[in-house]
Amino acid sequence: MSSTSGLLLIVDYNLTRIDDVIHMRKYARERHGAGTALIRANPTVLDAQICDEVIDLDPLRSDFAEAGEKLLGARRGDFKAGIVFSDNAVQSGAALLERLGLHVDSSELAHGAFCKYQYRLSEARYRALLEAQRMLVPDFTKVSSMEDLHAFAAKHPSGFVIKPTKEGNNRGVVLVRAGGDRRAAFAEVSQYLANGVICEEIIPYQREFSFDGLGQSFFITEKISATGRYPVEVAQVLPARLDETERATLQRAGKQVNWLVGQCDGPFHNEIKLSDDGKRSAVVEPNRRPGGMKIWSLARWVYGIDFYQRWIDSAFGAPPPLALPEPLCSAATVMxxxxxxxVFSPDDLAPEATPFEDAVAATADHLGLKRDDLSIKEFAWLSQKRRQFHGIPRDNADFVAQACIVLNTTRADIRDVVATLREKWLVALDNSYARVEQAASM
Structure with a gap:
C-alpha cells in the first residue's frame, strides 16, 4: 500500500454501492491523504482492487465488535475516520468504531435502524410523545405461525402488511387486503421466519416520501410506488412537491425518527407516509445510511452538493452543511x-437496440419537450443473467434496469415524465425484441 497519513475504515457495503465506495476512497485520498480499509464478510478480488486493505469479518457475527477490536485494536492509531455503509453493520459496525475510538453515531440505539420490529418497539415506548406530534404509531406484532397471523388479522379486518424484520429493497413485503389469501401471503414470507417476520396495521396514508441527508442537513425525496399487492418502489423524485405544511410535517417526523435510532452526525434515509391534508405522518421505516436508488446522486444534480464527499469530511471531523441551496433542476431515478x-437477458436484444434512449426521446416528444430539456445521467442493466421476471414486479429483483434522468425545464412535471417514460420503455423494449425476431426470420 502506498504511503498515506492514515486510514479511512469502511464497515461493509452492499454490492450495488461499489461505485460509491470507489468514489469515497478516491476522495479520502485526494482530500485527506488517507488510504481506505474495508471490512466485510468473504471479501472478493474486486474488494481488494477498490480498497487499500480488506479485512474478512462478518458484521452479522454476534461478536463482531469484539472480534474486530481484537484484530485491529493494536493498530487503532492508523485509523483516522470510519463509516458504516450497510444495514447489516449499522449496529455492530458502530460498536466497532466506538471501540477503536472513532467518531460515529450511537451504536446503542442503532438496532432500530436495522430491525423493523425493534423500531416499532421504540415507537410504542414513546407513543404519547409521537402522537402529540401527529405521528401515527401503527399496531404491530411478531408472527411465527398462521395462528399468529389469523389473530392479528382478526384485529385488523380491513387488511394488514406482512414483512421480514431485517430485509431491505421491499423484499418480502406483502399487502393483504380484506378477503385476501392469508395463507399465500404467509408462504411468501416463510423464508424469512428464522430472522423474524412482523405484521403491521396498514398505514392509511397514500403519499410516501423520504427524509434524507447528513447530520442536520436534509432534503425530502418523493417516492413513487406501485399499487396493488406488491407496493414496490418504481421511482424516486427530487425535489418533492410539497407545500409549507407538508414540509413541516415531514421534517418534524424525520427528525424524531433520527432521535429514536440515534442518528446525529451521520447519514439517514427515513421513509415516511403523509396524510392527504399534509398534517399527519407515519413512519414506514428508518435507515442510518444513504438512500438507495441513487438518492444522493439525485441530490448532487439538484443541489450541486456531493453528500458522499461531505460524509467523508464529517467522519474526519468537519461539520456537514446545515442548509441547502435552492434546487437547480429536478431529477429522478426510475426502475x-x-x-x-x-425470461429475459439484455443479450436478447438486437446489438444496435437502444431501448432507453428511444424511450427518453419518445417521452420528450409526447410531453412537448426539447431534447436538451430531458437528459440521461445514468442507465444500467441490473443483471446480465438470463432469468425469469414478473411483468408486475413483486420486489426490486423484478426490474431489469435502473436509470437516472434530469429535467432542466419547468414546462413539465418530473412525475409526469416518470410515468410517461415507464410506459414508453415497455414499448421500446418490445420493439427491440421485434427487431431480433424479424432478423431471425429473414
Whole structure:
C-alpha cells in the first residue's frame, strides 16, 4: 500500500454501492491523504482492487465488535475516520468504531435502524410523545405461525402488511387486503421466519416520501410506488412537491425518527407516509445510511452538493452543511421492468437496440419537450443473467434496469415524465425484441 497519513475504515457495503465506495476512497485520498480499509464478510478480488486493505469479518457475527477490536485494536492509531455503509453493520459496525475510538453515531440505539420490529418497539415506548406530534404509531406484532397471523388479522379486518424484520429493497413485503389469501401471503414470507417476520396495521396514508441527508442537513425525496399487492418502489423524485405544511410535517417526523435510532452526525434515509391534508405522518421505516436508488446522486444534480464527499469530511471531523441551496433542476431515478412475465437477458436484444434512449426521446416528444430539456445521467442493466421476471414486479429483483434522468425545464412535471417514460420503455423494449425476431426470420 502506498504511503498515506492514515486510514479511512469502511464497515461493509452492499454490492450495488461499489461505485460509491470507489468514489469515497478516491476522495479520502485526494482530500485527506488517507488510504481506505474495508471490512466485510468473504471479501472478493474486486474488494481488494477498490480498497487499500480488506479485512474478512462478518458484521452479522454476534461478536463482531469484539472480534474486530481484537484484530485491529493494536493498530487503532492508523485509523483516522470510519463509516458504516450497510444495514447489516449499522449496529455492530458502530460498536466497532466506538471501540477503536472513532467518531460515529450511537451504536446503542442503532438496532432500530436495522430491525423493523425493534423500531416499532421504540415507537410504542414513546407513543404519547409521537402522537402529540401527529405521528401515527401503527399496531404491530411478531408472527411465527398462521395462528399468529389469523389473530392479528382478526384485529385488523380491513387488511394488514406482512414483512421480514431485517430485509431491505421491499423484499418480502406483502399487502393483504380484506378477503385476501392469508395463507399465500404467509408462504411468501416463510423464508424469512428464522430472522423474524412482523405484521403491521396498514398505514392509511397514500403519499410516501423520504427524509434524507447528513447530520442536520436534509432534503425530502418523493417516492413513487406501485399499487396493488406488491407496493414496490418504481421511482424516486427530487425535489418533492410539497407545500409549507407538508414540509413541516415531514421534517418534524424525520427528525424524531433520527432521535429514536440515534442518528446525529451521520447519514439517514427515513421513509415516511403523509396524510392527504399534509398534517399527519407515519413512519414506514428508518435507515442510518444513504438512500438507495441513487438518492444522493439525485441530490448532487439538484443541489450541486456531493453528500458522499461531505460524509467523508464529517467522519474526519468537519461539520456537514446545515442548509441547502435552492434546487437547480429536478431529477429522478426510475426502475424499469418487462412488459409481461418472461425470461429475459439484455443479450436478447438486437446489438444496435437502444431501448432507453428511444424511450427518453419518445417521452420528450409526447410531453412537448426539447431534447436538451430531458437528459440521461445514468442507465444500467441490473443483471446480465438470463432469468425469469414478473411483468408486475413483486420486489426490486423484478426490474431489469435502473436509470437516472434530469429535467432542466419547468414546462413539465418530473412525475409526469416518470410515468410517461415507464410506459414508453415497455414499448421500446418490445420493439427491440421485434427487431431480433424479424432478423431471425429473414
Amino acid at each position: 424499469l421492468g418487462v412488459p409481461s412475465d418472461r
